[in-house]
Amino acid sequence: MIKPKTFLKATSTTLAACMLIACGGDDSDDTNYTLSLASAETGIVGESVFSINVTDDNGLAVYGETPTIKPMMLMTDSGMEHSAPHLGCTTTDEQGNSDCTVYFLMGTSMGTWTVDVELENAQAFSFNPNVSMSMTETVKATLKGTDDTIGGLPRNYIIFSSVPSMAMPMEMAMAMPTSRSVELFIASKESMMSFPALATNTVLSEGSADALSVDSIDVLISADKDAETWTTASSDGNGKWTADIDGYTDTFYVKLSVNAEAKMSGELDFATFAKTTDEAMPEMAH
Numbered sequence: 001m002i003k004p005k006t007f008l009k010a011t012s013t014t015l016a017a018c019m020l021i022a023c024g025g026d027d028s029d030d031t032n033y034t035l036s037l038a039s040a041e042t043g044i045v046g047e048s049v050f051s052i053n054v055t056d057d058n059g060l061a062v063y064g065e066t067p068t069i070k071p072m073m074l075m076t077d078s079g080m081e082h083s084a085p086h087l088g089c090t091t092t093d094e095q096g097n098s099d100c101t102v103y104f105l106m107g108t109s110m111g112t113w114t115v116d117v118e119l120e121n122a123q124a125f126s127f128n129p130n131v132s133m134s135m136t137e138t139v140k141a142t143l144k145g146t147d148d149t150i151g152g153l154p155r156n157y158i159i160f161s162s163v164p165s166m167a168m169p170m171e172m173a174m175a176m177p178t179s180r181s182v183e184l185f186i187a188s189k190e191s192m193m194s195f196p197a198l199a200t201n202t203v204l205s206e207g208s209a210d211a212l213s214v215d216s217i218d219v220l221i222s223a224d225k226d227a228e229t230w231t232t233a234s235s236d237g238n239g240k241w242t243a244d245i246d247g248y249t250d251t252f253y254v255k256l257s258v259n260a261e262a263k264m265s266g267e268l269d270f271a272t273f274a275k276t277t278d279e280a281m282p283e284m285a286h
């Protein structure tokens with residue numbers, strides 16, 4: 001039998017040796033990771049990616065850890081809080097960097113966003129990003145259920161469109177119909193605090209009277225809202241949808257069906273994503 005004292009002594013000797021030669025091991029008791037923001041503290045309404053850096057107590061990059069995030073907005077006027085859809089974070093790379101993706105619902109003109117970042121063995125970290133409206137094109141639109149309701153009100157499906165990074169100058173795009181890649185993220189709204197990604201084989205509002213088993217999802221995209229045939233988007237299974245469409249000039253349209261029920265925008269069975277003009281600013285509320 002090992003005497004506790006002897007064991008302790010052996011462990012601390014091993015630890016000291018380890019620290020000197022920077023070896024690994026499973027002595028995680030005194031691990032103290034530090035989280036920091038490695039990208040700009042700015043986002044847009046819609047898809048925003050932040051780089052979170054993880055270092056150990058020697059200031060060295062930590063590889064292979066996955067932080068979690070929790071975005072929350074405190075509304076200035078009402079004092080109410082709400083969350084936002086997000087994809088969480090990727091696993092840290094060799095530089096200790098992890099990409100965390102948030103889909104902000106509104107800009108900081110309406111209140112204060114706080115993003116809490118957590119990781120086991122790390123000190124809690126949070127930041128307050130400045131979130132502005134995208135001025136290039138529609139990045140967020142909502143379609144609603146008909147018989148698909150929560151507490152008697154239509155269930156909301158929020159569609160986010162990623163702005164292409166290699167956007168053409170507007171005059172050029174206006175003048176020349178072209179093909180375009182569309183990348184969407186679709187979240188459903190369960191409450192002000194819960195916006196899960198829309199995916200098959202999930203249950204929305206699970207455990208409530210409004211529970212909905214998602215058996216099928218159809219996402220159709222077209223540059224022509226009167227087209228006979230729309231392009232079927234393909235899914236990554238986690239809420240992201242992509243498609244290449246032809247004939248694009250300044251607007252594309254998205255149809256969404258869940259369990260074969262078309263989701264609506266008023267009388268229309270599609271959402272509209274248009275390049276921003278002076279007359280048509282992006283919608284303000286969520």
Ligand SMILES: [Cu+2]
Nearest residue numbers: 073075106110
């Ligand atoms: Cu808000």
